[in-house]
Amino acid sequence: MPSMGDEEFSRWVDLLERRTGVVVPPGRKTFLVTGVRTRMRETGYDSFERYFNEVLNGARGAIEWSTLVDRLTVHETRFFRHQPSLQMIASEWLPDFLKEHPDNLAMHAWSVGCSTGEEAYSLAMVLDSSLRQLGASRAYFGVTATDISNAALAIGRGGLYPRERLVEIPDDMQKTYCELVGTDSFAINEALKKRVGFALFNIMDVARAPLKKLDLIYCQNVLIYFARDRRKQLLTALADLLKPGGMLVLGAGEVIGFTHPSLTRIGNRQTLAFRRSG
Ligand SMILES: C[S@@+](CC[C@H](N)C(=O)[O-])C[C@H]1O[C@@H](n2cnc3c(N)ncnc32)[C@H](O)[C@@H]1O
The missing domain is CATH 1.10.155 (Chemotaxis Receptor Methyltransferase Cher; domain 1)
Structure with a gap:
């Protein structure tokens, strides 16, 4: 060669x-x-x-x-990769969101650059278990998981992972959402899998995204590979797809100095998240 x-x-x-x-x-x-x-x-x-x-x-x-x-792209990922962000969704954002939208029984989240699905399934586990704990088990939610890599998406759709990766998932969630398959694998159970839909989507086409009025956009470890100006452009476009009260969650430290007239920073120093006001 x-x-x-x-x-x-x-x-x-x-x-x-x-x-x-x-x-x-x-x-x-x-x-x-x-x-x-x-x-x-x-x-x-x-x-x-x-x-x-x-x-x-x-x-x-x-x-x-x-x-x-x-x-040519990096697919490294883990279940529950950024605990503080998921914790914030469960204990801060979701309770407030339910109080403010008592009639909003359908919730739509987007995992942007989902790689092989671990992020999307982690989000689904957190949303499902938190909604139950908050007594809102009637609330329906769906997670759309998109990536530019077909091969990564195929693994996500399969929902089958090596057994040694089970330790990444908190014990109680393992019991509720995972099933052992043979001696070497585990599967995401069917009920949770149904909540997550995988689709090929290039984030560069975000202005033409078929998704709108989202409640939660989760985008971590994707924009770090992009040029700084492009990151800000894409973030503005993502923010415009949120419903009022919806939240954009990025990786801590991934963007510096990003502001948007309708977004307010929420969360703590371990997280980088914004809530849409109008
Ligand atoms: C390092 S992984 C991050 C996975 C997951 N978000 C996480 O934090 O664990 C980055 C993913 O972004 C995807 N990606 C890169 N460029 C993209 C683009 N233009 N549109 C959609 N996905 C893209 C890659 O295919 C890869 O699966």
């Missing part, structure tokens, strides 16, 4: 940024080159240039791109 020169690297970086928003800094060149090379090997290409042209080649290129993009 050939090595990738700086000019070639810039072409790939530009293409990825333009199409996904993800910025690959020079320090992560190896990651990008490994992803491209692996896919070249799988498809029988031995020239970066020819493979680049193939990716740009109409409908066929679009199919190849959808596989390649999975190799």
Whole structure:
């Protein structure tokens, strides 16, 4: 396999940024080159240039791109990855929200950049158990989980995970929402799975998002890969999709100096969350 020169690297970086928003800094060149090379090997290409042209080649290129993009993005995730955010949803936001919307029996959350589904299922577990504890078990909720990677979404839809990952889920939630499968796996139970719908969606298309009037938008460890200006643009668009009283939850420290006329910061120093006022 050939090595990738700086000019070639810039072409790939530009293409990825333009199409996904993800910025690959020079320090992560190896990651990008490994992803491209692996896919070249799988498809029988031995020239970066020819493979680049193939990716740009109409409908066929679009199919190849959808596989390649999975190799060029980071999918690291965990169940209950950021406890303080989930805790805040359960103990602060949800009780207030129910008081203010006594008739709002349907609640819609969005996990943006959900990777293999752990974040979306964690949210569903927290919403379901909190609604029961708050005596609002009649309230219906759904979580839409979107990502740019088809391969990641397929794992999420399957809802089947290695058994050793069960420890990431609090004991009481394991008992209620997970079922052991064979000796090596566990599954998210059907009742909870039904609450989570997975869909392919590029956050760069947020202005055309089919989702509107959301109660909760949860977007962590996605925008950190984006350029600062792009982050703010996308956050403004996400904020515009919230209902009054809805909340936008980001990863702590992921955005600095973001403001929006209808958003008020809530939560504590361990969280980065905003509530929409009007
Ligand atoms: C590091 S994972 C974070 C997963 C989860 N949100 C969490 O915090 O554990 C980042 C995810 O963002 C997705 N992603 C990257 N660019 C995207 C884009 N333009 N649109 C949608 N998803 C994107 C990647 O495919 C990846 O699954």
